[in-house]
Amino acid sequence: MYYPFWDTSLSYGMLMAVISILHVFISHFAIGGGLYLVITETFARKRNDQAMLDYLQRLSKFFLLVTLVLGALSGVAIWFIIGLLNPSATEVLIHHFVWAWAIEWTFFVIEIAAAIVYYYGWQRMSARDHLAIGWVYFGAAWLSLFVINGIITFMLTPGAWTATGNIWDGFFNPTFWPSLFYRTGICVLLAGLYAMVVAARSKDVSLKARTARRNAAFGLIGLAIVVPTFFWYWQAIPGDLIANAQETMPATMRTIWESYLYIVLLVLVLILYGLVMPKRLNMVVAVVLMAAGLGYFGSFEFFRESVRKPYVITDYMYGNTLEVAKTAEYREGGYLAGIEFRTGDDGADLFRHVCRHCHTLDGYKPLLPAFEGVDREFIASMVRGSEAMKGNMPPFMGSSGEALMIGEYLHGRTDNRHLSEIYDVEGVQLGQKVYEVRCGRCHEIGGYNDKSESLIGLDDEDYLDLLDMAGEFADEMPDFTGDDEERAALIEFLKTIGKEQGGAL
Ligand code: HEC
Ligand code: HEC
Numbered sequence: 001m002y003y004p005f006w007d008t009s010l011s012y013g014m015l016m017a018v019i020s021i022l023h024v025f026i027s028h029f030a031i032g033g034g035l036y037l038v039i040t041e042t043f044a045r046k047r048n049d050q051a052m053l054d055y056l057q058r059l060s061k062f063f064l065l066v067t068l069v070l071g072a073l074s075g076v077a078i079w080f081i082i083g084l085l086n087p088s089a090t091e092v093l094i095h096h097f098v099w100a101w102a103i104e105w106t107f108f109v110i111e112i113a114a115a116i117v118y119y120y121g122w123q124r125m126s127a128r129d130h131l132a133i134g135w136v137y138f139g140a141a142w143l144s145l146f147v148i149n150g151i152i153t154f155m156l157t158p159g160a161w162t163a164t165g166n167i168w169d170g171f172f173n174p175t176f177w178p179s180l181f182y183r184t185g186i187c188v189l190l191a192g193l194y195a196m197v198v199a200a201r202s203k204d205v206s207l208k209a210r211t212a213r214r215n216a217a218f219g220l221i222g223l224a225i226v227v228p229t230f231f232w233y234w235q236a237i238p239g240d241l242i243a244n245a246q247e248t249m250p251a252t253m254r255t256i257w258e259s260y261l262y263i264v265l266l267v268l269v270l271i272l273y274g275l276v277m278p279k280r281l282n283m284v285v286a287v288v289l290m291a292a293g294l295g296y297f298g299s300f301e302f303f304r305e306s307v308r309k310p311y312v313i314t315d316y317m318y319g320n321t322l323e324v325a326k327t328a329e330y331r332e333g334g335y336l337a338g339i340e341f342r343t344g345d346d347g348a349d350l351f352r353h354v355c356r357h358c359h360t361l362d363g364y365k366p367l368l369p370a371f372e373g374v375d376r377e378f379i380a381s382m383v384r385g386s387e388a389m390k391g392n393m394p395p396f397m398g399s400s401g402e403a404l405m406i407g408e409y410l411h412g413r414t415d416n417r418h419l420s421e422i423y424d425v426e427g428v429q430l431g432q433k434v435y436e437v438r439c440g441r442c443h444e445i446g447g448y449n450d451k452s453e454s455l456i457g458l459d460d461e462d463y464l465d466l467l468d469m470a471g472e473f474a475d476e477m478p479d480f481t482g483d484d485e486e487r488a489a490l491i492e493f494l495k496t497i498g499k500e501q502g503g504a505l
Contacts, residue, residue, distance in 0.1 A: 100151060192216065253306075331397050430493075431489035
């Protein structure tokens with residue numbers, strides 16, 4: 001809350017996802033591609049295979065352009081965007097890992113210099129020196145992964161660091177080793193996939209077949225490392241983080257398993273066009289392979305970012321930059337006092353600092369539609385109880401007055417007509433809508449924190465009592481503040497739960 005807030009209509013999550021997935025897809029290739037070049041060059045030199053050496057030279061041009069231009073630009077873009085989206089978390093990472101960053105950048109400079117010398121050295125250097133420079137490139141590139149892997153894994157599993165504050169505990173944290181091996185596997189896989197693009201353009205059919213076979217071997221070896229190390233990685237994440245994510249975000253957690261379909265696709269296509277009929281390799285196949293690789297690796301990164309919710313640094317800082325250690329301070333004095341840059345509209349400032357990191361008003365994960373047709377007090381209760389909703393949100397630690405200011409801010413911008421008018425429904429249908437808006441975000445029928453058991457088979461009197469006492473069930477649960485029409489419709493709907501037509505709703 002020490003930084004001004006960058007309020008764009010763009011979604012923070014999407015911006016981050018697009019830029020970072022592009023960057024990791026390139027930067028892991030930058031490492032694996034180096035290994036591919038030196039290993040293949042060694043073989044080609046031994047066999048005096050000039051056609052292969054020519055192909056490698058072409059590949060190294062493609063490699064230089066992709067890694068140095070796109071890799072470096074997207075890397076800078078990440079710094080730019082995390083500084084805008086979450087300056088507080090960026091500050092924590094820079095502050096604690098300043099030497100690690102310095103070391104990482106040193107390796108990066110060595111990597112860039114070696115890549116340039118390697119490319120221009122094809123004709124100018126002796127075979128031995130050229131290969132040596134290739135190995136320097138790969139070594140520096142992999143070491144930069146080693147360093148940055150410590151920082152990225154720290155954000156998900158800071159491990160003993162949370163208690164000891166010792167930077168080595170944070171760096172060599174519980175997911176450090178599995179992630180390092182996993183990412184090394186990804187590097188090898190991507191080297192094979194990218195090289196298919198260059199191989200597919202080859203006019204010499206015998207050369208194409210030889211390179212396709214080699215590329216497929218890289219791809220398959222990469223996958224053979226990726227699959228088991230993912231399980232190792234999964235095991236290393238504390239069980240409560242996984243259990244929490246599975247309970248509050250089942251759909252996100254399912255996508256990581258669904259993404260294994262990409263692996264099946266990769267294995268099949270690599271075997272078919274790499275080993276069975278490598279001469280038939282063409283650009284379409286190469287593009288399919290790249291897309292499947294991007295799809296798989298993108299899902300992994302999405303999983304990694306999701307599983308640490310509601311935190312940006314587990315147990316240390318929430319996704320909205322609020323520090324866990326300041327819980328007591330916020331609970332006592334509220335949030336406003338700690339917001340350094342104020343616009344004069346307290347409701348807007350609070351909304352931005354507390355909710356806006358993950359939600360927009362009306363774009364991605366929009367909040368205005370979620371609060372159509374409800375009253376200000378209800379929105380305020382939902383703000384106070386956001387921890388109990390599905391979605392794995394940080395607890396609200398501000399004062400009741402601040403929750404009301406957020407309620408007012410959102411209420412003033414959303415559609416305030418009656419639910420029956422907005423959705424043109426009445427009776428049971430209206431009741432279902434009321435349930436969705438006023439109960440369903442914390443109690444999904446047949447899903448998250450389902451309360452159907454307690455809601456089935458009551459009589460009218462019991463239902464009325466239940467709604468009258470709603471706010472007393474739990475601190476997070478709102479009072480029922482809908483009008484009489486909504487109350488009657490909700491009760492009509494509650495009576496259908498578990499019945500035939502209720503099940504169909
Ligand atoms: C750390 C990220 C994060 C923060 C901060 C956050 N939320 Fe959420 N919220 C989520 C996620 C994730 C979901 C689930 C969205 C989904 O299911 O697609 C969600 C869902 C919701 C929903 C249900 C939306 C729907 O259409 O069903 C509401 C309402 C909501 N949040 C309100 C808030 C409010 C109010 C705040 C601020 C007090 C807030 N959230 C802060 C991540 C966050
Ligand atoms: C902001 C979240 C939230 C909303 C919205 C919400 N509840 Fe709850 N509800 C809770 C919490 C938290 C508890 C108590 C802890 C628990 O069991 O999860 C609870 C408990 C209950 C219980 C007690 C269940 C039992 O254990 O017997 C019932 C019944 C219930 N809610 C029904 C409703 C109905 C009906 C609505 C809509 C009018 C509603 N809730 C809206 C959060 C919410």
